[in-house]
Amino acid sequence: MMLRRWQYGLLSVGMVALLGILSASGGWLGRVGAQESQTHYLPANADTVHWGYFSQAIAPKLTVNSGDTITVETLTHHANDDAARMVAGDAGAESVYAWTADFKAVDRRGAGSIDPAVYTKGAGEGAGVHILTGPIYINGAEPGDVLEVQILDVKPRPSGNPDYSGRTFGSNAAAWWGFHYNDLIEEPKPREVITIYELDATESEDYATALYSYRWVPQSDPYGVVHEVIDYPGVPVDHSTVDENFEVLEGVQIPVRPHFGVIGLAPAETDIVDSIPPSYFGGNIDNWRIGEGATMYYPVAVEGALLSLGDPHAAQGDSELAGTAIETSLTGTIKVTVHKQSELSGTVLEDLYYPLLETDDEYVVHGFSYANYLEELGESAQQDIYGQSSVDKAMRDAFRKMRHFLMTTQGMSEDEAITLMSVAADFGITQVVDGNWGVHGILKKSILPPNV
Incomplete structure (x- = not known):
């Protein structure tokens, strides 16, 4: 077996865990993890996220055992649609979104080329858009096993701007990749529209309301590239260039059902995989049911599973018709459990080759x-x-x-x-x-x- 450099460091830890389990039980348990379960915290910042792709080549940001509980911060990739409300004052978001004419904290944003001679919009070319926290290496997880991810809690991330204390904001982009885009009936067409939503970070309210909307107009990023449409993740919107309409969806209350659009493992087929299309490894499934109280099961394709989370949503309908949900930042608490391939027969996980949700x-x-x-x-x-x-x-x-x-x-x-x-x-x-x-x-x- 060929090991990547970062795996050599994990090998000794994994071998100690393996020997402990084998000596205590005489073999692998159905759920790996004879050790006492532990709790972990994984913040979201420029050092702990990867933007727009899955990869088995990324060094893990956290290593845990089966049965451990992890609180994971996740950031929306649409926060720069209103940076004053969703980035300013939030140290983690500021570190991820940092981008000036001389510096870009997270350079690769997508699965495309990072060769300046090739790309035209930015490193990664936007082929993949989601800010993903992780990956998390789970000791004992091997190809053929199933990883259980139990979602224990999901909470909105409060705005870091003191002007908006106690509130959380999200963005819905009715964008060029939406199902509606080539079927508009009002002028101008085509058009992309951003609607900013507001919800209560204290969770005393169970609904979101539309705050204002604006039509996308060409935006220049800090490197001077002009973006005629929403074609590269994290482009900051200059609000002096847009017309904000505060008379939108008046009296409408959107039920809040926080969930993760993306929870996925590293696929085995190739090193850099676009975060947008979902597949057998999970990823961008965009099912609003994957929230608090849900349990997801994923077939493991690579050693350690390499779990990442992101694309947090406050609310979404089936179809996600316009292209996005209410894209907001959330913090979730999950419990991970490894189910060994040899123990799956006779269970609901037998021969599982696709993502399965259980409520x-x-x-x-x-x-x-x-x-x-x-x-x-x-x-x-x-x-x-x-x-x-x-x-x-x-x-x-x-x-x-x-x-x-x-x-x-x-x-x-x-x-x-x-x-x-x-x-x-x-x-x-x-x-x-x-x-x-x-x-x-x-x-x-x-x-x-x-x-x-």
């Missing part, structure tokens, strides 16, 4: 236009996926995964699985904006036989 009442499978686009579309997968997605393909993948779940974990025949899906499962459009479009299938636990 108190439901199982939710996630289908995509391509179950594993990196493998299915070949060398140019990260470019081709954006022109090949459809709801039809995603629905077929969701059907196949629900059929697999029922036949494999519930012992049903194919005929039984198909009739049950038709009469009792709810399929919905997760998102139509993330390159690899998504359909989810929801199955109520109450309809399944007891004690399975």
Whole structure:
């Protein structure tokens, strides 16, 4: 096995843990982690985030054991839509967003080239946009295992600006990648519109309200590159150039349901993977149900799993039609558990090859236009996926995964699985904006036989 340099340092720690588990139990436990569980805190700053991509080559920012609990800060990649409310006074956000004519704290923003002779908009070229905290290395996680991520708590990140104490803000971009963009009926068209939302950071209110909106106009970044549209993450908006409309959605209250648009593991296929299209490793699933009280299960593709979190949302509807949710910054507390491949038989995780969501009442499978686009579309997968997605393909993948779940974990025949899906499962459009479009299938636990 070829180890990366950072893994040599982890090897001795991992071997100590391994020997301890083996000597105590005579072998691997179904849930790795005979050690006493620990708690950790992972802040979001320029040293702990990677912007716009997943990679097995990134040195972990934290190493934990199975059963440990981690509080993770996450930042929205849309904070510069209103930097006064979402960046100013927040040391972590300021460190990530720092960008002047002479300095850029997080240079690579996306999975594209970082060769100045090649890129035209900025390092990474915006092929991937999300600020991801991590990765987190989980001792004992190996390819073929399943990583359980239990979301214990999700809280809004208060504005760091004392002028907005006790409030949290978020941005919704109705952008060029939205489903609506080429189907507008009012002038001017096409157009991109930013709506800034406000919510209560103390959580005494359970709704968000629109504060104001503005139409995107060309913006010059600190390097002097002009951005005609929203084509590179983190471009600061000069508010002297936009017309702010404070008469927007008056009297409308948006239910707040904080969740993470992106929770994912490092894929095995290649080192640098665009954060936008979701896949078997999770990533940008954009399902509003992945919030407090939910548990996600992911197939592990690389040693240590290399878990990252980001794309925090205050609220989103199924489809995420205009391109984004209410993009805000959140802090979540999660518990991670490794389920060893040898112990999965006879459980709901048997032969799991896709991201599975579990709540108190439901199982939710996630289908995509391509179950594993990196493998299915070949060398140019990260470019081709954006022109090949459809709801039809995603629905077929969701059907196949629900059929697999029922036949494999519930012992049903194919005929039984198909009739049950038709009469009792709810399929919905997760998102139509993330390159690899998504359909989810929801199955109520109450309809399944007891004690399975």
